[in-house]
Amino acid sequence: xxxxxxxxxxxxxxxxxxxxxxxxxxxxxxxxxxxxxxxxxxxxxxxxxxxxxxxxxxxxxxxxxxxxxxxxxxxxxxxxxxxxxxxxxxxxxxxxxxxxxxxxxxxxxxxxxxxxxxxxxxxxxxxxxxxxxxxxxxxxxxxxxxxxxxxxxxxxxxxxxxxxxxxxxxxxxxxxxxxxxxxxxxxxxxxxxxxxxxxxxxxxxxxxxxxxxxxxxxxxxxxxxxxxxxxxxxxxxx
Amino acid sequence: xxxxxxxxxxxxxxxxxxxxxxxxxxxxxxxxxxxxxxxxxxxxxxxxxxxxxxxxxxxxxxxxxxxxxxxxxxxxxxxxxxxxxxxxxxxxxxxxxxxxxxxxxxxxxxxxxxxxxxxxxxxxxxxxxxxxxxxxxxxxxxxxxxxxxxxxxxxxxxxxxxxxxxxxxxxxxxxxxxxxxxxxxxxxxxxxxxxxxxxxxxxxxxxxxxxxxxxxxxxxxxxxxxxxxxxxxxxxxxxxxxxxxxxxxxxxxxxxxxxxxxxxxxxxxxxxxxxxxxxxxxxxxxxxxxxxxxxxxxxxxxxxxxxxxxxxxxxxxxxxxxxxxxxxxxxxxxxxxxxxxxxxxxxxxxxxxxxxxxxxxxxxxxxxxxxxxxxxxxxxxxxxxxxxxxxxxxxxxxxxxxxxxxxxxxxxxxxxxxxxx
Numbered sequence: 001x002x003x004x005x006x007x008x009x010x011x012x013x014x015x016x017x018x019x020x021x022x023x024x025x026x027x028x029x030x031x032x033x034x035x036x037x038x039x040x041x042x043x044x045x046x047x048x049x050x051x052x053x054x055x056x057x058x059x060x061x062x063x064x065x066x067x068x069x070x071x072x073x074x075x076x077x078x079x080x081x082x083x084x085x086x087x088x089x090x091x092x093x094x095x096x097x098x099x100x101x102x103x104x105x106x107x108x109x110x111x112x113x114x115x116x117x118x119x120x121x122x123x124x125x126x127x128x129x130x131x132x133x134x135x136x137x138x139x140x141x142x143x144x145x146x147x148x149x150x151x152x153x154x155x156x157x158x159x160x161x162x163x164x165x166x167x168x169x170x171x172x173x174x175x176x177x178x179x180x181x182x183x184x185x186x187x188x189x190x191x192x193x194x195x196x197x198x199x200x201x202x203x204x205x206x207x208x209x210x211x212x213x214x215x216x217x218x219x220x221x222x223x224x225x226x227x228x229x230x231x232x233x234x235x236x237x238x
Numbered sequence: 239x240x241x242x243x244x245x246x247x248x249x250x251x252x253x254x255x256x257x258x259x260x261x262x263x264x265x266x267x268x269x270x271x272x273x274x275x276x277x278x279x280x281x282x283x284x285x286x287x288x289x290x291x292x293x294x295x296x297x298x299x300x301x302x303x304x305x306x307x308x309x310x311x312x313x314x315x316x317x318x319x320x321x322x323x324x325x326x327x328x329x330x331x332x333x334x335x336x337x338x339x340x341x342x343x344x345x346x347x348x349x350x351x352x353x354x355x356x357x358x359x360x361x362x363x364x365x366x367x368x369x370x371x372x373x374x375x376x377x378x379x380x381x382x383x384x385x386x387x388x389x390x391x392x393x394x395x396x397x398x399x400x401x402x403x404x405x406x407x408x409x410x411x412x413x414x415x416x417x418x419x420x421x422x423x424x425x426x427x428x429x430x431x432x433x434x435x436x437x438x439x440x441x442x443x444x445x446x447x448x449x450x451x452x453x454x455x456x457x458x459x460x461x462x463x464x465x466x467x468x469x470x471x472x473x474x475x476x477x478x479x480x481x482x483x484x485x486x487x488x489x490x491x492x493x494x495x496x497x498x499x500x501x502x503x504x505x506x507x508x509x510x511x512x513x514x515x516x517x518x519x520x521x522x523x524x525x526x527x528x529x530x531x532x533x534x535x536x537x538x539x540x541x542x543x544x545x546x547x548x549x550x551x552x553x554x555x556x557x558x559x560x561x562x563x564x565x566x567x568x569x570x571x572x573x574x575x576x577x578x579x580x581x582x583x584x585x586x587x588x589x590x591x592x593x594x595x596x597x598x599x600x601x602x603x604x605x606x607x608x609x610x611x612x613x614x615x616x617x618x619x620x621x622x623x624x625x626x627x628x629x630x631x632x633x634x635x636x637x638x639x640x641x642x643x644x645x646x647x648x649x650x651x652x653x654x655x656x657x658x659x
C-alpha cells in the first residue's frame with residue numbers, strides 16, 4: 001500500500017519580483033516500509049520536496065495524498081497532528097533544545113500528544129534504548145558527542161512510533177564512523193517496518209536505501225531500485 | 239501541550255536567563271508596589287479623617303467669624319485669616335440665639351488660645367477652651383476621673399474653675415488627686431474642679447492636652463475680649479443638617495443686621511459649615527490625590543509592561559529555531575502561542591506578587607513614619623482592593639503585552655524557523 005502518492009507537484013517561490021521554480025512537476029509513490037533516498041546536488045529541490053512531503057511546507061499546485069488523505073484539504077492544525085502522530089524528522093544539525101535534558105528532548109513530540117506521564121516515560125526510555133542512549137537520558141545535549149546527539153534526535157523522531165521518518169542529510173555534520181552508526185540505525189528502523197525517506201547529496205549514503213530518486217532543477221531525472229544495496233553494519237566503503 | 243508542561247517550559251526558559259528575567263520583572267515590581275503603596279496611604283488618610291470626625295458625631299455645625307469669599311481670593315488667604323481674627327461680631331448672644339433654634343439640639347460657644355499652665359514647679363503648654371458645661375460634653379466624650387464639670391453659675395460669675403485634659407493632669411499632678419489644687423494661667427489662679435479620662439485626637443486636636451474654662455472667664459480674664467471665636471452646634475436630625483445650617487445663617491444675619499436676601503455668603507461676616515460637608519470635601523480631595531498619585535504609579539506599570547513585551551520579542555527571535563522544531567514535531571499555532579503567553583504571564587505574576595509584597599512593606603513603613611512625623615495614630619490599612627487590582631492588572635499586562643510576541647512566534651513558518659541561524 002502506498003503511504004505517499006505525489007502527482008505533478010509544483011512549488012514556486014516568489015518574492016514579488018522574481019519567481020523561482022523549486023519543484024517542476026514531480027510525480028512518484030512511496031510504499032509502506034520502503035527506504036527511499038532522494039539525491040541531487042545543492043539547489044535541485046530535494047529539501048523542498050522533503051519539506052512538502054513532511055507537511056512543513058505547502059506545494060503551489062499538484063496532488064499529494066499522505067496515508068490516503070489529501071494534504072490540500074488539511075488545515076494547519078490537522079497537518080500539525082499528522083506530523084505529530086505519523087511522522088518523525090531527523091535534521092542535519094540535530095536541532096536539540098539546549099539547556100534541556102536528552103530525556104526531555106526526546107519527549108518533545110509527546111508533549112503535544114496528550115498521554116499520561118507514565119506512558120510518556122515508558123515511550124521515551126524505549127526510544128532511547130533503541131538508539132543506545134538510555135544511560136544518557138539525564139545528560140544535557142551539549143554533554144553529548146555529535147554522533148550521540150544525532151542518535152538522540154533519531155530517538156526523538158521515533159518516540160511516537162511514526163509511520164514514516166524523514167532524514168534530511170542526517171550524516172552531514174558527523175564523522176564517518178558516527179555517520180555509519182546513524183545509517184545503521186536507520187536501516188534497523190526500516191527493518192522494523194518504518195518507512196524512511198533519506199535526503200542526501202552523497203552517493204554512497206544513498207546506496208543504503210532500497211530505491212533512489214535523483215533530482216535536477218526541480219525534476220526527477222532518475223527513479224530506480226538499488227541493485228547492490230549496502231548495509232551500514234558492514235562498514236562504509238568510500 | 240498541557241498547562242503543566244507549558245509552565246515547566248516557561249520556567250526553564252526564564253531560569254536560563256535569570257538576570258534578564260529579574261530585570262524585566264523589576265519594572266512590574268516597581269509599578270505594582272508603587273500603586274499598592276499609594277492606594278494604601280490614600281486609604282489610611284481617609285480612615286484617619288473619618289476617625290477624626292466620627293468621634294465628634296456626624297451632625298455638628300461650626301459657626302466662625304469671617305466669610306467664604308475672602309478665602310477663595312487666591313493669595314489673599316493670609317490676609318483674610320488675619321481679618322477673621324479681628325472680626326469681633328460673633329457674640330455670646332449669637333450662641334444663645336442659635337441654642338434656641340428648633341432644629342438645633344445643643345450648642346456651645348468657644349473662646350480659645352494657647353497658654354502655659356503652672357502648678358508648683360511644673361508647667362505645661364496647653365490649649366485652653368473657654369466654653370459652657372454643655373460645651374465640654376459636646377467636645378469631649380471622655381468621663382470625669384476626678385471631680386466634676388463646672389456649672390452655669392461659673393459661666394455667669396466668671397468663675398476661676400478649670401477642668402483638665404488627661405495628659406495635662408498626668409504631667410502636672412502625676413498620681414496626685416488634683417481636685418481643689420490651685421494652678422496658674424497667665425498670672426491668674428484657677429481651682430481644679432475636674433479632670434477627664436483619655437480621649438485622644440479629634441478634628442486633629444489632641445484633647446488630652448486641653449484645659450476647659452468657663453467661656454466668660456476665658457473671654458474676659460485671659461483673652462480680654464468681648465466676642466467669641468466659634469460656636470459649635472448639633473443638629474437635631476442628621477437628615478436636616480442643611481436646613482439647620484440655613485436657619486442659623488438667617489438667625490445671625492438678622493442679629494448682625496446684614497441685609498443679604500439672596501444669601502450670598504460673601505456678604506456675611508460669619509460662615510457656617512457642617513462637619514458632614516467638610517468631611518465630604520476632604521474625602522473628595524484625598525480621593526483625587528490618591529487617584530493622581532496612583533496614575534503616576536500606573537505609568538511605571540505601563541513602562542514595565544512594555545519592558546515585558548520587549549524581552550518577549552527578543553526571546554521569540556532567540557528561540558526561532560526552537561519554535562520551528564516544536565512546530566515540526568507537531569505543535570499547533572495555539573500551542574506555541576500558549577507557551578509564550580504563559581511565559582509572559584509568569585514574568586508579570588511573579589513580578590506582581592513581589593510588587594504586592596514590597597507595596598505592603600512600603601505602606602507599613604509609611605504608616606509608621608507618617609504616624610511619627612504627624613504625631614497622630616495613623617492606621618495601616620491593608621489595601622485589599624489595590625492588591626486585587628494590582629494582581630488583575632499584572633495578569634492583564636502579561637496577557638496584553640505577551641500577546642503580540644506570542645502571536646508572532648505562533649505565526650512563524652516552521653521551515654524558515656528551522657533554517658534561522
